[in-house]
Amino acid sequence: MAELKNYGVYKNVICEKEGNILIITINRPQVLNCIDPQTNLELADVWKKFDMDDEAYVAIITGAGNRAFCTGADLKNWHPFIEEQKVNFARKNAYQGPGFGGLTRGIQIFKPIIAAINGMCYAGGLEIALAADIRICSEDAKFGVLNRRWNVGLGDGGTQRLWRVVGLGRALELILTGKEIDAQEAYRIGLVNEIVPKDKVLERAKELARTISSFPQGSIRTDKEALIRGIGTPLEEGLRIESMLFWNLLLNHDFYEGPKAFSEKRKPKYTNESEKVKDVIKHK
Numbered sequence: 001m002a003e004l005k006n007y008g009v010y011k012n013v014i015c016e017k018e019g020n021i022l023i024i025t026i027n028r029p030q031v032l033n034c035i036d037p038q039t040n041l042e043l044a045d046v047w048k049k050f051d052m053d054d055e056a057y058v059a060i061i062t063g064a065g066n067r068a069f070c071t072g073a074d075l076k077n078w079h080p081f082i083e084e085q086k087v088n089f090a091r092k093n094a095y096q097g098p099g100f101g102g103l104t105r106g107i108q109i110f111k112p113i114i115a116a117i118n119g120m121c122y123a124g125g126l127e128i129a130l131a132a133d134i135r136i137c138s139e140d141a142k143f144g145v146l147n148r149r150w151n152v153g154l155g156d157g158g159t160q161r162l163w164r165v166v167g168l169g170r171a172l173e174l175i176l177t178g179k180e181i182d183a184q185e186a187y188r189i190g191l192v193n194e195i196v197p198k199d200k201v202l203e204r205a206k207e208l209a210r211t212i213s214s215f216p217q218g219s220i221r222t223d224k225e226a227l228i229r230g231i232g233t234p235l236e237e238g239l240r241i242e243s244m245l246f247w248n249l250l251l252n253h254d255f256y257e258g259p260k261a262f263s264e265k266r267k268p269k270y271t272n273e274s275e276k277v278k279d280v281i282k283h284k
Contacts, residue, residue, distance in 0.1 A: 007049050012039040014064070015046055020057040021209040022050050023202070026101075028074075029065030032120060035101060036074040044102030051109045057217050057272070058209040061103070061132060062116035062202055063125075069117040069137075070125030072147055073100070100156035101128040110225040112212050116205035117192065122180075123147035127154065130161040133224065134208060135192040138201045141183040143191060148178030164231070166190050216254045216270040222246065 007015040014025040024046055026033040035043070050059050063069040097106015103113075104127050115132035121143050129135050145158065154162075154175065163171035166189045173179070186192045196204045212220065222245040230238030249255055254270045261268035 008042075008045060010042040010046070012036075013042040013046055017056065018206065019210070020055060020213045021206060022053070022056045022059045023206075024050075024059060024061045025064050026062070026070055027064040029063070029067065031074060032068035032071040033063035033065070033125070034071045034074040035124065036077040039074075040098065040100065040102060042102075044098035044107075047102045047107055047109065051107070051111065054272075056111070057213045058112045058114065059109075060114045060116050060202070060205045060209055061101075061128065062205070063118055066118060066198065068120040068125075069115070069141070070101070070122075070128055071120050072123030072125050073152070075150065075152070099131075100124045101131070103128060103131045104156035108228070110221045110228070111217075112209075112220060112224065114205045114209055116201045117141050118198070118201045123152070123154075123158075124156060127156040127158045127161070130157055130165060136194045136196060136201055136205050136208070137183050137186065137192045138198045139183055139195055140198055141186065141192075141195075142180055143174075143182075143186050144180035145175050145178050146180065148175075216258065216268070217272045218249050218252050218254050222249045 012026070012028050014023075014027050016023045016025075024043070026035065026039065026043070028034065028036075028039060047059075050056050099105025099107070101124065103109075112134070113132045115129040115135045117129055117135060117137035119138060119141055121129055121137070121141060123144075123146055126143055126145065145154065147154070159171075159175065162174065165171075166174075170189045174181070181189075181191075183192065183195045187195050194204065226238075226242040226245045229241050233241070254268075254272065257268050257270060
C-alpha cells in the first residue's frame with residue numbers, strides 16, 4: 001500500500017489506496033490527531049479529490065497511532081487563525097465551507113465513507129465521525145463533546161447529525177453535560193455500528209469497504225443520495241427524490257448489464273460509469 005502522489009504531498013495527512021479503497025489518515029499522533037488550520041485545508045483537498053476520483057469507490061478516515069482517531073480542533077492554533085480572518089469569514093465559511101476535517105460542511109459526497117475510530121473521538125473528531133456513513137470503533141474508544149469544558153461550541157454538524165444518529169434525548173445529554181462515554185455505551189445508543197479489538201479497527205473497515213466496492217456503484221450512490229436529500233422533507237417529497245434518482249440510474253449502462261448477464265448466465269461486466277448512456281435503446 002503506497003502513498004498516492006496524485007492526491008498531493010501533505011504535511012499532516014496520509015493518503016493510501018488499496019484497490020478502489022482510499023484510506024485517509026490524520027497524521028498528528030503527537031497531539032492526538034487534533035486538527036489545525038493547515039490540516040483542515042489538506043483534508044478538504046483530499047475529500048474533493050476523492051469525490052472526483054473515478055477509481056476510488058469507498059473512503060476510510062482514521063487517525064495515526066493507537067491512541068486517538070481525532071480529538072477535535074487544535075485550539076492553540078485555531079483561535080489566532082480565526083482572529084486574523086476578515087469579518088465575513090464566519091458567513092462565508094457557513095455557506096461555502098470547508099467544514100471541519102474538510103467533510104462536515106460545504107461538500108456533498110455520495111460515495112460511501114467509513115470512519116475507523118481507533119481511540120479517542122472528541123468534539124470536532126466526533127463531528128467528523130458523524131459525517132461518515134458507517135462507524136467502526138476499537139474496544140478502548142472514547143467519545144464525548146469535551147469541548148463543552150472550554151466554551152467551544154459544535155460548529156460542524158454535532159447539533160445537526162448527532163440527534164439524527166442517536167435520538168434527541170441522547171444527543172442533548174451528550175451535548176449539554178459534555179460527558180465521556182466508552183465504546184460499549186456508544187454501541188448501545190447507536191453511535192457506532194461495530195466494536196472490534198484495538199488492533200483490528202482498520203482491517204475491519206477495509207473488509208467492509210471491500211464488500212461495498214465489490215458491488216456495482218451506481219445504485220449505492222443514488223440510494224445514499226436519496227436518503228441524504230430526503231432528510232427533513234415530507235414523505236411525498238422524499239419519495240419523489242428517490243424516484244427521480246432511481247430513474248436516472250436507469251439511463252446508465254450498468255442497469256442493463258446486470259439483467260443481461262443474468263439471462264446469459266455470465267458474470268456482469270460493470271463500468272461504474274457516472275455519465276448517462278446516450279443511446280439507451282441499444283441496451284434494451
